[in-house]
Amino acid sequence: MLDRKDRELLQLLQWDCSLCIQELAEAVNLTPNPCWKRIKRLEEEGVIIGRVALLSKEKLNLSLTAFVLIKTQQHNHEWYHSFVSVVKDMPEVLGFYRTTGEYDYMLKVVTSDIKGYDGFYKKLVRRVSGLSDVTSCFAMEDIKSITQLPLR
Amino acid sequence: MLDRKDRELLQLLQWDCSLCIQELAEAVNLTPNPCWKRIKRLEEEGVIIGRVALLSKEKLNLSLTAFVLIKTQQHNHEWYHSFVSVVKDMPEVLGFYRTTGEYDYMLKVVTSDIKGYDGFYKKLVRRVSGLSDVTSCFAMEDIKSITQLPLR
DNA sequence: CCTGAAAGTGGGAGGCC
DNA sequence: GGCCTCCCACTTTCAGG
DSSP states (O other): OOOHHHHHHHHHHTTOTTOOHHHHHHHTTOOHHHHHHHHHHHHHTTSEEEEEEEEOTTTTTOOEEEEEEEEESOOSHHHHHHHHHHHHTOTTEEEEEEESSSOSEEEEEEESSHHHHHHHHHHHHHHOOOEEEEEEEEEEEEEEEOOOOOOO | OOOHHHHHHHHHHTTOTTOOHHHHHHHTTOOHHHHHHHHHHHHHTTSEEEEEEEEOTTTTTOOEEEEEEEEESOOSHHHHHHHHHHHHTOTTEEEEEEESSSOSEEEEEEESSHHHHHHHHHHHHHHOOOEEEEEEEEEEEEEEEOOOOOOO
């Protein structure tokens, strides 16, 4: 389904999608047109989901990354759906996973600072009932955070 | 530093950076040229870090997202630097944070499946010594995972 | 003086064969 | 994979607040 050139193109594009077709074509030893056709195909197949600009947390006053670990007693569908829809709607939430292990859910949350996080936390517990255990831990240091999937 | 139009442009671009200047200009009630100048300025200032293509985990056989929670006894600089450089070099690691709370570090790891994760885990503990406690938890469900920062 | 608008040009994307 | 067309990024110049 994906040959070597496809993977090379994806690898390049997931680091910099502002590269022009010519540059991409040269990098994979192709002429511009077939290169363009491959990329078009990868978009149609859904391998390429979209192209986005990455912004600086610091420059936008969003320096605090927090992880929220949640346990719950509630295991019925209705509660689940309302919980999911509430959390999905909160723009501070960049990641939201149902997980195995000690906790049931994990959130990755981005705010300005502790005060901002406190606001988020209060909003969360106000909007969602039946959260029996909510633990927060904060990123002291953001050592690596990338969007590029490992393609080898 | 950033006015309303800047924020609107950032908001649009962090969802779709393939929009052309004309479309962006219309959306914020500007003509193409000043719109283009603003975006250029935001790039120079480092507010816009880059433009990347987002790829489908599923289509690329990377359906397993795991979180690795790590405690360590080692708190000297040398160990820290070697630990950081080893983990940074592992392409499966999309997120790597030093955290407050019960654990010292947290990793977000993407692999094909449990077998792939096992390979990653073995590689990790082989390359890094002095990990006293390594707990894995797996994402059963990826409910929300976005790259867009909250700009309001 | 700074910020937005108008006009022109070179180049690359996107469709043909 | 080559050709051709059209549109868009980018520059310069001008106008307004």
